[in-house]
Amino acid sequence: MSVFSIPDAVPSRVLAVYRYLLRARKQRESRETLERVLMPQGLADLSSKKGEPEEAEAEPPVQDSAAAQPSAPEGEEKGGRGMIKRVLAACESMRLLEKDGDGVVLSPDLPKAARDPKHAEDLAPLTLCDLFLKPENPINHDLARTIAWYLDFDPQRPPADWNFLDREHREQVRSLHMNNLARYGQLREWGCYLGFTWTFSSKKSTQFLIPDPTKHLRLRLPQLFPKPRASRAFTEVLADLAGLCGIFEEGVFRRENEQAGRSKPLDGRTLTRASAHAWLRLQEEGVVEMSHASDADAVQLPDDDQVVLYSQVRWRGEARG
Template sequence: MSVLKQPLATPSRVRGVFRYLLSTKNQREKIEVLEKILSPDELVKNAPSPRPMLRATINEMVKVGLLVKEDEEIAINSDLPENARNPQLGDKLLPDTLAELFFASKNEDEEDFGRVCAWYLAQDIYDAPGNWDEVEIQVNKQKVGDFLKMSNNTLYGQLDDWMCYLGLAWGQALAGKRITVPDPIAYIKRNFKHIFNEDKEILLIDFITRLARKCPLFETGKFREEVESQVDIRQPNYLSTSTAFALFRLQEEGYVKLLRKSDADLMLLPKINNQVDDDGRISHIIWQGEKL
């Protein structure tokens, strides 16, 4: 069972457990002590089972590899990268640590979560389903119900919470209702240094390949290719509108510069109605460096 199907394992609870363990000696704690600190007796005295929210959260994070259980203790997994376990950096890096564990670690339990996230990022950002009712309609329209197994509002709620926390989407209030937008700008922005490595200018197709290697929800990545085998929604050499929209915004904010060079293959960055303007025919991307 993936985090998508465990509604008690929310980003805020995962973060609470992880932040606490980051500051403890040897980054471990007795489970009984952890439960009483993060879920005091008074809050769970009428619960049908002892501390169900905290226990479900811990179990999911052990399964995904963020935490480990050792006898009666719970600890941060020592196999995580050093920076991910750093008390000063770990909380800030947690969204990327989890994205790596969810989507890029061959974690079979999370494959359904990966497919649904990739499907949502593949939707037209200018007309994307923004709530459960619209998602249900789109799933039925594209005939991917059996493939995605996105069957109820509870699953959608988990998708919404986690994609927003991971920086793959964001939410807003519209006419008194929450609307979610599949926009991965926050994820891409956080990972420029990893994607560019020592380079400052690379082919856009190489940028996308590196991005997909880091997070296979994106174009050419494992989960996106599985989605595109079910739904024919992206033309050759086109990026999805969600990725294109993020890159245009990042250029406007001064993080990158998108270039077209005459001697290089182009990728097409569509805008509304899947139209490609002259400024959407791109061969190279330049990283302008980190902003303070």
């Protein structure tokens, strides 16, 4: 089950499971105990009595191999413990945890740092993002394609809300299987948590979802610059970034959107406004330094009404954060 299709599987609940197992004995727990800890009986009873509000769908959900699992299949608990069961199912699908007899265990395939309670929480956005993007497990690639598509929008003129997207970009939205408000909610929740977007509320109470991968890009810098303070060709950095995270330009999910006609093809040396603003913001903050040599291959960064060129980038070596 993709988190895109399970409204219950929001970042805070997935993190609750992750944090518990990080500190559990042998990083294992029985399902019954885990469900009881995460949803005490009194709270479960209250949730079941009140019922969980469900988002209205714009149309019947699209059914395919990577999307459109109903939030509570027929015959399954809808509230209380049922919610936790669906969250655990999503965690298993993304391979954050594995079945172990009558219990679950934190996946032994996770990187060592991702299983270390001292470091795992700081790395959690990268850990979960990497699980979503794994080629051998496409269950969450629908969300990755949708985030990559959303980064095409101008961060200074973002879509107003779900209704705007559904009205003005219906064909693209449907092809991404984002066919209801609940799935847009998952784009908003996970896009923000993973560091690709953030939200802004206007005076008219409109909540804009801003395409801005600055936070995620900052987290990737230690992977892009194994040797801090050394300059690298910008084109090489971007190629490595695309390999690490296929959501960015030239990455696998960006290319899939281009091939499907959802995103405008780029020439490999031009960034979207969202990515350009992220690099420029990191430069303004003193996190990176960018420069251009006239005889070097340049990357084009659209900035307001002009395009600026850079061929070299240097990370100053700050810690993640």
